Amino acid sequence: MFRPALRQLRLSRAFTTTRTALAQVQAQRQATYALKVEDAPIVQYVKRRVEERRKLQSEISDDALSDEDIQKVRKIRELEPLQDAWTEWKHAKESLEETLPLLNDPDPTMRSMAEEEYASLSDNMTQMVENTFPSLLVPPSDTAHLSAIIELRAGVGGSESALFTADLVRMYTRTAQSQGWTATMLGSNVLETGGMRDAIMEVKGEGAYDALRWESGVHRVQRVPATETNGRVHTSTVSAMVLPLLEEKGSNNEDDDLFTMDEVKVEVMRSRGAGGQHVNKTESAVRLTHIPTGITVSMQDERSQHQNKRRAFQVLRARLMDRKLNQEMIDRRDLRRSLVRSADRSEKIRTYNYAQDRVTDHRLGMSVKNLDSVMEGDGLQDFLKALQQRHHDELLEDVLSERS
């Protein structure tokens, strides 16, 4: 269901690229292409919505507004930007139709002017199909303002997997820097043999969650480990989980809409004996348990118990928010038979192949040669952009299939 629309988009794109080689003999065929853009599902959809709006306008009574009318007025107002875009589209299309006969004009000057006019109009129409309509149809992301928490956990592959966990920490730190976000390590278990058993980092900045959320899943590395003496290539995995980070509350003791304080058991770890003045050993580890879900969060990286508790609550909030968003996505999908997928955390999403100097994203079917640019530079951004575009396309496809 998703493919035909893309094909349509590609079709319109092909149509613009050939316009420079416009020849008289091709003119007629070109013209039929241009008019065919009108059949694109997105154009049909916009047309339906605009007709719907006109119908609503005709239904509204002239005098006193009923509650139902107020609903309709709101709907009409919501659809106004789409109406404006549609009007523009119609004008462009009319002009295009007027230009068509002139492409065959015997006067060469006239013909060349018509060709220019035709090119600019068709450009404009393509632009509308590819950008203007989709941006008006896909609802703005309600997580656009959120920062992110990235949790990484070494998987199969032992110490090599731990080494790659540390490599991924560096990759995300670089990416954060190049995007103007701030990355902070919240906690990690560093191994004596090098690498990390797990790591949890905070990436603060506008759009961080929306850009990074598709990093959730299993990352696979194929390389000869530093510790391998026989030069054999090993395959190891690291699992990543990206959570939405909410603005911090002033106090840990305030309830919020994700949980109440009664539902959270706060435990300090390790006995302090008599405690107080008798003991000056630092024991700052904290564990939270969210009783209804059984989610536990432990933090021990800070010397301050207060800080550990603050961070643990931050992570708990992020995990609960993640659950909530995921559930909402599932509900929405069930409700509308939506095509938008929720992240499958056990899915193998990407392979980093050192021997072949290549990073492949299995969901996109996209490979980047030059692994170093991904691990050490800003190459990851190409994947992040493509994944966001994919999500956007899915949302659009979802909207288009909604009522057809």
Place this chain on the structure above:
Amino acid sequence: MPHLRPLLSQLTRAIGRHSAEVELKWMKGTLDNPPSGIRQSCRSLEEMVARRAAGEPLQYILGSQPFGPLELAVRPPVLIPRPETEDWTMRLAETLTPSPSRPAKILDLCTGTGCIPLLLCHLWPAGSIHATAIDISPDAIQLAKENAVLCGITAYGDASTQPLTTPQAKNTFMPILADLLHPEFITQARLEPPYDLITSNPPYIPQAEYDALPASVKDYEDIQALLGDSPSPHASGAPAEDRTKGLTFYHRIAALVGGHGLLRAGGTLALEVGAGQAPAVAAIVQAKAGVDKIDVWKDPWGKERVVVARR
């Protein structure tokens, strides 16, 4: 980080594997990013590990201790702020709600680093608290002043240097050197009762327990901040049977509060106590301080830790 391995083993032998891992990380963190405004006494990780292995508290080696959102300077022999104290001070800050229109005058006895009043000054709105902090140790008073500066709290050397009209929008902190057990304490400390809140983490360890304390406490932290049995018990008014239970200072504080009107009607008295002392301290406060509502708060480890009374 191969050079860390011998250091980790050295530290593990002294304090155990788990503590060694986290403490080595904190030592490295402090060397890499020293907290601003706090003088560092160590130049290298090797020196830090050697001192720690010899039994010195981590906090003195690093020169700092977090206390709530604050980072306080600590150095020997001033008592290192404890997480139990941090916990109840945070809780107290949420229990009371002073405001610039009804500012609270508070008195902290045996202030040490100044941690309790400084945290309250930090957490409560500007202009809502004026704190007086007392200690018998010149080292403590000096450190408390430095900590006020570190925390950005306006500190006054003594009452005479305080401007007649304190700017409304500031919380103020005044550390004063005085001996709580001295018969003329109130005059010596230039107290101006009544106070809305009196807090104290007085020395509360009995002699017998003091003798058995771990070396990192006994050999490094001030005995005056720990030992609750006073060499001059007559001053506290403690009955003979309480003089070996670490309760000397509670008798003294309760008597001052009850006899000299230190606490305003409706005011709060919060006293940290040692493990097992809460019932005795509650009884002392009940009998002598002229308070009626007495609560006992537990610390995060489940020990009865604070006696909170209201007048």
